Amino acid sequence: MEILDVHITDHPYQVKIGQGLLKSTGELVTSVWSTRKVALISDDNVAPLYQQQVADSLGQAGFKVFSYQFEAGEESKSLAVLGKLATQMTVDGFNRDDGVIALGGGVTGDLAGFLAATYMRGIDLIQIPTSLLAQVDSSVGGKTAVDLGTTKNILGSFLQPDLVIVDPQTLRTLKERDLVEGYGEVVKVAGLTDHSLWQLIRTINSPADIFEHAEQISELAIKYKAEVVEADEKEGGLRQLLNFGHTIGHAVEALSDGNLRHGEAVAIGMVAISQVFTDHGLTPQEVTDQLKDRLVAVGLPIDLPKIDTEQILSKVKNDKKSHDGHLNLVYLKEVGSPAIMSVKTSEVADFLNL
Ligand SMILES: NC(=O)c1ccc[n+]([C@@H]2O[C@H](COP(=O)([O-])OP(=O)(O)OC[C@H]3O[C@@H](n4cnc5c(N)ncnc54)[C@H](O)[C@@H]3O)[C@@H](O)[C@H]2O)c1
Numbered sequence: 001m002e003i004l005d006v007h008i009t010d011h012p013y014q015v016k017i018g019q020g021l022l023k024s025t026g027e028l029v030t031s032v033w034s035t036r037k038v039a040l041i042s043d044d045n046v047a048p049l050y051q052q053q054v055a056d057s058l059g060q061a062g063f064k065v066f067s068y069q070f071e072a073g074e075e076s077k078s079l080a081v082l083g084k085l086a087t088q089m090t091v092d093g094f095n096r097d098d099g100v101i102a103l104g105g106g107v108t109g110d111l112a113g114f115l116a117a118t119y120m121r122g123i124d125l126i127q128i129p130t131s132l133l134a135q136v137d138s139s140v141g142g143k144t145a146v147d148l149g150t151t152k153n154i155l156g157s158f159l160q161p162d163l164v165i166v167d168p169q170t171l172r173t174l175k176e177r178d179l180v181e182g183y184g185e186v187v188k189v190a191g192l193t194d195h196s197l198w199q200l201i202r203t204i205n206s207p208a209d210i211f212e213h214a215e216q217i218s219e220l221a222i223k224y225k226a227e228v229v230e231a232d233e234k235e236g237g238l239r240q241l242l243n244f245g246h247t248i249g250h251a252v253e254a255l256s257d258g259n260l261r262h263g264e265a266v267a268i269g270m271v272a273i274s275q276v277f278t279d280h281g282l283t284p285q286e287v288t289d290q291l292k293d294r295l296v297a298v299g300l301p302i303d304l305p306k307i308d309t310e311q312i313l314s315k316v317k318n319d320k321k322s323h324d325g326h327l328n329l330v331y332l333k334e335v336g337s338p339a340i341m342s343v344k345t346s347e348v349a350d351f352l353n354l
């Protein structure tokens with residue numbers, strides 16, 4: 001088992017990564033929580049695969065487990081589903097001494113995380129990510145949220161988990177499209193850093209390669225994310241880098257009527273913004289081409305879908321990285337050398353050539 005420490009000043013925690021860790025969930029959770037009531041939350045794809053096993057392990061360790069399920073998909077990252085889960089918890093008598101465990105992909109982590117952040121103004125949270133995207137990105141760092149209609153992550157909170165348990169064996173049951181979309185965030189992190197992750201992804205040319213290297217990918221991606229979050233937990237500056245590709249990515253994801261997964265939209269968003277910066281002479285064409293090459297190699301989409309540019313622009317202008325009439329855009333000066341440019345909101349359309 002690999003243990004990574006996330007040194008958040010007032011909330012340090014560990015990420016434990018290892019094949020087959022899920023069956024030891026109870027024992028691992030005992031290292032951070034006293035026995036208590038636990039809301040174990042999964043979507044209806046993950047629940048039949050893993051929820052009973054995890055509930056049994058927690059039960060054997062002395063926890064009183066309530067297993068809750070919701071319908072899989074981004075549409076469930078909503079106030080309506082949040083309300084249903086919170087209602088179930090009140091009916092089952094959850095209080096501030098109890099905890100929430102998110103067992104699933106990024107949707108489960110964000111939704112259950114926001115539930116934990118808001119239930120009785122905040123109770124403890126553990127993340128057990130089961131999708132590649134959640135293992136490499138969303139389970140670490142404490143961002144939790146729900147969407148409002150087509151506005152992504154607009155109601156949310158920062159709540160760091162007490163523990164993250166990553167079992168790469170769960171990726172075996174992921175559909176190929178769901179494995180590959182998570183890889184969009186891997187290419188993002190690899191582009192931001194110039195060390196071993198970029199070297200590793202240069203050897204990855206198929207979904208099978210992703211699966212084969214998943215454990216190492218998670219370790220490297222989480223290490224980088226942890227460093228950034230440790231330096232800037234609440235996204236005052238540096239953490240904005242983790243949003244590379246998301247300004248356009250979130251817009252096309254939200255406007256795609258559910259046709260694009262998050263990681264696919266990030267792939268499209270990274271290539272679009274990188275090409276913009278190449279056209280402005282700030283990102284070498286070779287860098288944009290390398291990003292494209294790494295994404296296409298595993299079958300990720302890179303072309304903007306046909307969506308009204310006014311709609312994209314309106315979403316882009318409402319990005320969370322806008323301040324004082326300016327929008328911060330993340331780009332790469334080189335692989336491993338990211339930068340942020342502040343562009344006047346009134347000039348964003350021209351800058352992006354939209
Ligand atoms: N909080 C953050 O820092 C952060 C970071 C990146 C993305 N996100 C959010 O994460 C979400 C996307 O996450 P996602 O791509 O994991 O989506 P998801 O949670 O919907 O999972 C994708 C699909 O895989 C299924 N699944 C998950 N694990 C499985 C397994 N082991 N076996 C079989 N099926 C499995 C799910 O049921 C779902 O159908 C988006 O809402 C995005 O905004 C958050």
Ligand SMILES: O=C(O)C(=O)C[C@@H](O)[C@H](O)[C@H](O)COP(=O)(O)O
Nearest residue numbers: 137141143152153239242243246320
């Ligand atoms: O952890 C972060 O910080 C990120 O930006 C990671 C992103 O991959 C993730 O999609 C995040 O949820 C985006 O957050 P938002 O603040 O742009 O809604």
Ligand SMILES: [Zn+2]
Nearest residue numbers: 185246262266
């Ligand atoms: Zn993302």
